[in-house]
Structures are given as C-alpha cells and as structure tokens.
Amino acid sequence: MTAALIGLPLFGAATLLLGGRRTNAWGHFFAVAMSASSFFVGIFLFIQMLGRSGEERAVGQYLFDWISVGRFHVPFGLHIDQLSMVFVLLITGVGTLIHVYSIGYMEHDPNRRRFFAYLNLFVAAMLLLVLADNYLLLYVGWEGVGLASYLLISFYQHKPSAAAAGKKAFIVNRVGDVGLSIAVMLMFVTFGTVTFEGVAAGAPQAAPSHVTWIGLALLLAACGKSAQFPLQSWLLDAMEGPTPVSALIHAATMVTAGVYLITRAHAIFDLSSTARTAVVTIGAITLLLGAFIGTAKDDIKKGLAGSTMSQIGYMILAAGLGPAGYVFAIFHLLTHGLFKAGLFLGAGSVMHGMNDDVNMRHYGALRTAMKITYATFGLGYLAIIGVPPFSGFWSKDEIIHAAFGQNIYIGLATLLGAGVTAFYMTRMMAMTFFGEARWEKGIHPHESPATMTAPMLILALGSAFGGLLLVFVGDIEGWLEPIVGIGHSDHAVSNTILIPVTLLVVLVGAGYGWMTYGRRPVPVVAPENVSLLTRAARADAYGDALNEAVFMRPGQYLTRALVWFDSKAIDGTIGGLSAAIGGLSARGRKLQNGYARSYALTMLGGAVLIAFVLLLVRL
Amino acid sequence: MNPNNYLVLAAILFTIGALGVLVRRNAIIVFMSVEMMLNAANLAFVAAARSTGTLDGQVAAFFVMVVAAAEVVVGLAIIVTIFRTRRSASIDEASLLKY
Numbered sequence: 001m002t003a004a005l006i007g008l009p010l011f012g013a014a015t016l017l018l019g020g021r022r023t024n025a026w027g028h029f030f031a032v033a034m035s036a037s038s039f040f041v042g043i044f045l046f047i048q049m050l051g052r053s054g055e056e057r058a059v060g061q062y063l064f065d066w067i068s069v070g071r072f073h074v075p076f077g078l079h080i081d082q083l084s085m086v087f088v089l090l091i092t093g094v095g096t097l098i099h100v101y102s103i104g105y106m107e108h109d110p111n112r113r114r115f116f117a118y119l120n121l122f123v124a125a126m127l128l129l130v131l132a133d134n135y136l137l138l139y140v141g142w143e144g145v146g147l148a149s150y151l152l153i154s155f156y157q158h159k160p161s162a163a164a165a166g167k168k169a170f171i172v173n174r175v176g177d178v179g180l181s182i183a184v185m186l187m188f189v190t191f192g193t194v195t196f197e198g199v200a201a202g203a204p205q206a207a208p209s210h211v212t213w214i215g216l217a218l219l220l221a222a223c224g225k226s227a228q229f230p231l232q233s234w235l236l237d238a239m240e241g242p243t244p245v246s247a248l249i250h251a252a253t254m255v256t257a258g259v260y261l262i263t264r265a266h267a268i269f270d271l272s273s274t275a276r277t278a279v280v281t282i283g284a285i286t287l288l289l290g291a292f293i294g295t296a297k298d299d300i301k302k303g304l305a306g307s308t309m310s311q312i313g314y315m316i317l318a319a320g321l322g323p324a325g326y327v328f329a330i331f332h333l334l335t336h337g338l339f340k341a342g343l344f345l346g347a348g349s350v351m352h353g354m355n356d357d358v359n360m361r362h363y364g365a366l367r368t369a370m371k372i373t374y375a376t377f378g379l380g381y382l383a384i385i386g387v388p389p390f391s392g393f394w395s396k397d398e399i400i401h402a403a404f405g406q407n408i409y410i411g412l413a414t415l416l417g418a419g420v421t422a423f424y425m426t427r428m429m430a431m432t433f434f435g436e437a438r439w440e441k442g443i444h445p446h447e448s449p450a451t452m453t454a455p456m457l458i459l460a461l462g463s464a465f466g467g468l469l470l471v472f473v474g475d476i477e478g479w480l481e482p483i484v485g486i487g488h489s490d491h492a493v494s495n496t497i498l499i500p501v502t503l504l505v506v507l508v509g510a511g512y513g514w515m516t517y518g519r520r521p522v523p524v525v526a527p528e529n530v531s532l533l534t535r536a537a538r539a540d541a542y543g544d545a546l547n548e549a550v551f552m553r554p555g556q557y558l559t560r561a562l563v564w565f566d567s568k569a570i571d572g573t574i575g576g577l578s579a580a581i582g583g584l585s586a587r588g589r590k591l592q593n594g595y596a597r598s599y600a601l602t603m604l605g606g607a608v609l610i611a612f613v614l615l616l617v618r619l
Numbered sequence: 620m621n622p623n624n625y626l627v628l629a630a631i632l633f634t635i636g637a638l639g640v641l642v643r644r645n646a647i648i649v650f651m652s653v654e655m656m657l658n659a660a661n662l663a664f665v666a667a668a669r670s671t672g673t674l675d676g677q678v679a680a681f682f683v684m685v686v687a688a689a690e691v692v693v694g695l696a697i698i699v700t701i702f703r704t705r706r707s708a709s710i711d712e713a714s715l716l717k718y
Binding site for chain 1: 637640641644649710711713714715716717718
C-alpha cells in the first residue's frame with residue numbers, strides 16, 4: 001500500500017513523458033487523477049494508522065535488497081510513521097490542489113503535458129524522500145525533487161533568465177547535497193548502517209565529535225534544499241518558474257525537506273548541542289534576512305519568496321531547539337504549507353488577471369475586480385502574520401514561545417521577524433488590493449476560472465481553520481510525540497504575556513505598512529532615491545554579489561591559473577624534454593658520417609682509452 | 620733470447636698496421652694493414668706461450684689465423700664487388716651509408 005503512494009504519481013509521470021503527443025489531450029487529467037488517487041491512498045493509510053495505538057503506528061514495508069556489498073547493506077524499504085504521514089497528506093493534498101489549479105493556469109501553454117509530467121515526478125520523488133527508511137534512499141528522493149525543481153524552474157526554457165535560474169538552483173542545491181552525501185558516509189563509518197533505526201540506536205554510543213560532524217553535514221544539506229543562509233540565493237530566482245511550481249515546490253513542499261531531514265535525524269541533533277546551536281543560528285539569520293528582503297521587493301512572487309525563506313527560517317530555528325521545538329517546526333510547516341500555497345496561488349491568479357505582470361506597482365484596487373482572490377489572499381495574509389484564530393498564529397506563537405525558553409536573543413529575533421512579516425505582508429496586500437488602480441493601458445483584471453479559484457478557496461479554508469483543527473482536533477503534539485518525543489523546556493516568558501506582546505508587535509508592523517503603502521499613493525516607478533537598507537534588500541541583501549566575489553571569481557581565477565600552469569609548466573616540461581632529445585639526436589646523428597677511417601679512429605681511441613684505464617686500475 | 624724483444628716487435632708491427640688503417644685510402648692496403656695487426660697479435664701470443672711454456676697462446680694464434688682466413692675471403696669479395704661497381708677501391712669514396 002505504501003509503495004502505491006509513490007508508484008501512482010511515478011506511473012503518471014512515466015505515461016506522460018513516454019506517451020508523447022498521444023497523451024496531450026487527456027494527459028493533465030490523468031496526472032491529476034494519479035496525484036488524487038495517491039492522496040486517497042494516503043487518507044486510507046491515515047485512517048488505518050488512526051486505528052492503531054501510538055507505538056504501533058509506524059509501519060515498515062521491505063521491498064527488496066537495494067545494495068549489498070560486503071558489510072554495506074541498504075534495503076529498499078519504506079517506512080511510514082506519524083511524521084511521514086503528515087508529510088504524505090500535505091504533499092499529496094496540496095499537490096493535488098495545485099494540479100487542479102494548473103489545469104486552468106497552464107491552459108494555453110503548448111507544453112502543458114510536460115508540465116504535468118514533471119509535477120507528477122516531483123510528487124513521486126518527494127514521497128520517496130519522506131517514506132524512505134534509510135538515509136541513502138532518502139537521498140534518492142532528495143535528488144529527485146532537486147531534478148524536478150530544476151526542470152520546473154527552467155520550464156520556460158526559451159527565456160534565458162529562466163534557464164539560468166534553473167541552473168542556479170541546481171548548482172546551489174548540489175552544494176547542500178555534498179553535505180548530505182558526507183553525512184551518509186560518516187553515518188556508515190560511525191554506525192555501520194544508514195537506516196534511520198540503526199543510526200538512532202547507535203548515536204548514543206558513538207563518539208560525540210562524529211555525531212556533531214554528522215549533524216553539521218546534515219545542516220548543510222538542509223540549508224541547500226530549504227534555501228537557508230548561506231545557500232539562500234537560488235530561491236528568489238526560482239520564481240522564474242510557472243506560479244503553481246512556486247506554490248507547490250518553492251513554498252509548500254520541497255523547501256521543507258530540510259526541516260524534515262533535521263526532524264528525522266533528531267537522534268543526532270539531540271546529542272550534539274553544537275549542531276543544535278548552529279541550526280538555531282542559521283534559522284535566526286535566515287528568518288530575519290528573508291523578511292528583510294521581502295520588505296523591498298516589487299515583484300509579488302519574489303516578495304513571497306523572501307517570506308518563504310523567512311518562514312522556513314522559523315521552522316529550522318524551531319527544529320534546532322531540540323525536543324522542545326520539533327513538534328512546532330512540523331506544525332508550522334503544515335500551516336505554512338497551507339497558507340503559503342494559498343498566497344502563491346492567489347499571486348498566480350492576480351498575474352493571470354493582469355496579463356502576467358508581476359510588478360505590484362502596476363496593481364492596486366484589485367479587491368473589487370477579483371473578489372475571490374482578494375478573500376483567499378486576505379485569509380492567507382491573516383494566517384501568515386499570525387492573527388488569532390488563523391492558522392499561522394498557533395504555530396508561530398509556539399515557536400516564539402519556545403525560542404524565548406531557549407535564549408532571550410533568539411526569542412527577540414523571532415519576535416522581530418513577526419513584526420517585519422506583518423509589515424511586508426501588509427505592504428503586499430495594500431499595493432495589490434487597495435489604493436488607486438495603477439493598471440497599465442489595455443489591462444482589464446478579471447477573476448480566474450473555477451479550476452483556479454476552487455483550490456484557492458480550499459487552501460484559504462485551511463489557512464483559516466488549519467491551526468485550530470491541528471491543535472484541538474488533531475492534537476499535533478500528541479500525534480508526533482512517539483517520534484520526536486516531547487520536551488518541556490523551562491519557559492522564561494509565559495504565554496499570557498507573550499501573546500499580547502507578539503500581537504502588539506504584529507500590529508505595529510502591519511500599522512506601519514498600512515501607513516506607508518495603504519494611506520499614501522504608491523509611485524508607479526520604484527523610487528530611486530532610497531536608503532542604503534532598501535537598496536540592499538532590493539539586491540537580495542547582496543547574496544549573489546557575495547557568492548560571486550567569494551566563490552565564483554576566485555574559482556574562475558583558480559581554473560585560469562590551473563589552465564596556465566597546465567599549458568605552460570606541464571606541457572612546457574614535456575614538450576621541452578622531447579625537443580631537447582630531438583635536438584641532441586639531430587646533432588649526434590652527424591657522427592655517423594660514412595667514412596670508415598673515422599670509425600676506425602674512434603675505435604682505436606676507445607681501445608686505447610680502455611687499455612689506459614685498465615693499466616691505471618691495475619697500478 | 621729475451622722474449623721482450625718479440626713483444627716489442629709485435630707492438631711495432633701493430634702500430635704500423637694501425638697507422639696504415641688510419642691513413643691509407645686504398646681498400647687493399649687498409650686490408651693488408653688489418654692483417655698486419657692480426658699477425659702482430661699472433662706474434663705476441665706465441666711469444667708469451669713460449670716464455671710461460673704453456674700451449675694456450677699457441678692455440679689462440681691458430682684461432683686467429685682461422686678467423687683471419689675466413690675474413691680475408693669475405694673482405695676481398697666485398698672489395699672486389701665495390702671496385703667492380705665504382706671503378707675505384709678508395710674507402711673514402713664509398714661513404715654513402717651515413718646519416
């Protein structure tokens with residue numbers, strides 16, 4: 001049954017890719033059907049899991065021996081437990097909604113079949129990632145989503161910027177993947193196995209330094225896939241892909257793989273406070289950096305991408321808090337998956353109505369023209385800034401609470417992040433839906449078709465009530481407790497003080513955003529005369545410039561130096577040696593002059609010399 | 620008689636032969652000079668055998684004679700052939716086999 005989860009979308013992708021043009025007419029419906037049936041299998045497994053008690057809920061499915069060499073055995077086994085289950089439901093659920101949305105969004109695209117094939121491929125790879133029962137099989141899924149992400153970002157391959165963005169995402173992800181492969185190798189060296197079970201069992205006996213290094217390597221992997229500092233630069237460019245891709249991959253699912261990895265490897269992180277500190281630090285930096293970038297973007301998708309970085313920063317930070325935070329990391333991941341997918345689909349709907357213009361300075365006053373989009377985007381907005389009782393409030397507040405329990409500075413960082421989030425989301429809301437219309441000539445905004453609005457409505461409902469459901473009906477803490485344990489950290493600040501303070505910070509951020517962008521007219525052309533901070537944020541906090549200066553340029557110089565060394569020093573030595581031998585032999589050849597008498601003289605000279613030497617030696 | 624005299628004579632003959640090989644151009648003369656060097660060596664062998672009273676030197680002289688006889692046959696045949704084709708027995712003119 002578990003294998004069918006992965007098999008169905010994989011079959012869909014294979015059919016669409018191998019079937020070619022014959023599947024053009026019905027390919028997208030087939031892809032939606034495969035994704036939906038995978039979702040129903042997930043629901044079925046979920047109900048089965050509910051029927052069992054806490055400890056027996058984890059089920060493994062052994063398929064076959066994948067690798068068996070000497071002491072190295074890797075089974076091709078699937079493992080479904082409470083943690084995998086929430087991911088399966090999120091991936092297939094949100095994935096299916098986005099498949100449905102794409103039917104409308106990609107209606108006029110000549111390559112729609114290819115698009116749906118890649119979407120199915122992505123769903124299959126992501127499911128393999130969360131269902132694998134060992135780190136090596138997880139790595140296969142990890143690379144699979146990387147591939148699908150690359151194919152989808154550069155989907156508009158005729159645009160050079162999209163092609164470049166796809167390559168950039170792929171290359172930056174490779175840096176993180178190196179971390180994961182190092183971690184897997186270290187695990188094999190340390191524990192002799194790469195299964196989740198074996199690593200968790202062996203971790204307490206292993207050398208602490210090994211455990212720390214494994215943790216740091218896993219963090220590098222998570223940074224690559226989840227666009228965390230310092231590997232964040234690819235996510236903003238990834239917005240070159242079609243908007244449903246941004247919603248599915250670069251907001252709701254793939255980028256959360258890093259959070260899954262850290263939570264799954266909690267046995268490692270529980271034992272190494274160094275690795276945990278590194279995780280928390282990375283999370284805190286990214287959540288502020290992403291929010292900072294989000295404040296200055298005029299491109300609605302890039303603004304949301306900055307926000308995604310920031311929200312995943314929250315999750316990584318929570319995961320780094322140890323047992324006190326894992327549950328809230330996953331909780332925030334779920335609520336974020338719902339509201340961020342909804343926000344991205346809303347952005348796609350706006351773009352659809354505005355002739356694919358992404359510049360928010362050309363929007364304005366869309367609340368009357370696109371009522372459904374306005375309502376769903378608005379619910380997502382309330383959820384992300386954390387207004388009770390919408391879903392973001394429940395998860396974000398818990399993370400802030402746990403962060404204050406760990407360290408006052410980390411707590412303040414999360415609190416500041418919440419305020420900045422409120423600011424940039426209010427800015428986005430105000431520039432898009434309020435104010436006066438700044439539409440370009442010939443643009444007539446219209447509401448999107450039902451295939452697009454229906455998924456948006458469902459996700460908006462999720463944004464509104466997901467948090468309530470998960471806390472009061474789903475009991476997310478109790479659900480995940482058998483997997484990640486539950487830790488009661490000593491909370492320095494009680495929730496009765498923290499919630500009002502958080503809400504106040506959010507209100508200040510939102511109010512400032514409204515004062516700046518809602519009450520005053522928004523210039524159609526971005527003002528040039530802005531502060532240094534705004535410039536930095538517009539330039540993605542100089543992430544690309546930094547990468548170019550620190551990695552790309554020195555790399556180029558290094559290769560150039562190596563090429564020079566190769567052509568001059570190595571080729572020169574070899575070439576010079578052969579030329580010297582050639583020249584010497586050309587001269588030595590002249591000794592062979594054909595005169596017998598000169599040979600005789602040489603022989604006589606040699607014989608005399610030998611006789612002379614013999615005499616000398618004897619004397 | 621003092622055997623040293625024979626050795627001195629052998630050395631003189633060898634030197635004359637060697638100089639003949641080096642300075643003369645006519646192939647026949649060069650050939651004769653080579654024979655003279657061989658016979659100088661034979662003389663030295665025989666003189667040494669006589670003074671030590673053993674037969675080793677005598678045997679060696681016989682071997683040299685046999686080899687020299689064989690060499691004369693081959694060498695003269697080559698010289699005659701060269702003369703027939705080039706109308707000259709100068710070894711400096713027969714210097715085509717070179718670099």
